[in-house]
Amino acid sequence: MPLPGERAIRKLGNDISWARGRRHISQASLAERMGASLSTVRRMEKGDVKVPIHFLARALHGFGVIRALEHLLDTPNDEIGLTLMDKHLPKRVRSKSGGSSGAL
Incomplete structure (x- = not known):
């Protein structure tokens, strides 16, 4: 995993820990609510x-x-x-024969 990805996941884990603590929820209670094991919450x-x-x-x-x-x-x-999608738009749009101006 790239380092920025690891950092982001570490931060998310830390933020989850803080959010749990602020709500006065134990790791065991969070695990139960999530349908996970206590070790999963710790990890x-x-x-x-x-x-x-x-x-x-x-x-x-x-x-x-x-x-x-x-x-x-x-x-x-x-x-x-x-932006990437816009770069692939055609430079010019030609009307098909039949005289439709393309106006809405």
């Missing part, structure tokens, strides 16, 4: 990259912030993807 909070994403999603859902996951790569706001 997740340490930023273990091998924790399946569905456990991260369950934790975010439990904290009421699952919408953040939904918007990580929101395609209408993907500036890089949209």
